[in-house]
Amino acid sequence: METVSAATTVWTRDAVKGEKRDLWTAMKRGFRCRCPRCGEGKLFRAFLKTADNCSVCGLDFTPHRADDLPAYLVIVVVGHIVVPAVLWIETNYSPAVWLQLSIYLPLTFFMSLLLLQPVKGGVVGFQWALRMHGFDENAPSDIPPV
Numbered sequence: 853m854e855t856v857s858a859a860t861t862v863w864t865r866d867a868v869k870g871e872k873r874d875l876w877t878a879m880k881r882g883f884r885c886r887c888p889r890c891g892e893g894k895l896f897r898a899f900l901k902t903a904d905n906c907s908v909c910g911l912d913f914t915p916h917r918a919d920d921l922p923a924y925l926v927i928v929v930v931g932h933i934v935v936p937a938v939l940w941i942e943t944n945y946s947p948a949v950w951l952q953l954s955i956y957l958p959l960t961f962f963m964s965l966l967l968l969q970p971v972k973g974g975v976v977g978f979q980w981a982l983r984m985h986g987f988d989e990n991a992p993s994d995i996p997p998v
């Protein structure tokens with residue numbers, strides 16, 4: 853029969869060995885498309901491709917797993933701006949459909965393009981600050997990558 857250890861380790865931010873990582877600072881630096889650790893090096897080498905590492909401090913960016921989260925967040929933000937505006941304008945002014953589409957579609961498109969890279973940077977900063985995925989240098993080596 854296998855015994856289960858009752859001793860568990862409770863994770864706290866103060867118990868972590870190594871450098872302190874401020875969540876909001878890292879997310880702000882990521883939102884500015886800069887390295888979440890030093891705030892100087894570029895985070896991206898292309899529109900949504902992160903660089904392999906920071907050119908200033910050498911932080912490895914490859915462990916990030918932003919995946920589709922930035923796109924979902926952008927949809928939420930842009931949707932909460934455009935949809936109420938569309939409903940308010942339709943309710944109060946009822947302009948022609950062609951006029952509405954010629955404004956709302958490009959507005960939605962360009963707002964999404966403008967927000968996507970900063971939001972992805974913020975997500976990478978979030979993951980780095982919380983030592984998610986491969987950003988924890990103290991993680992046990994026997995945990996397989998996800």
Ligand SMILES: [Zn+2]
Pocket residue numbers: 887888889890891892893906907908909910911
């Ligand atoms: Zn850096």
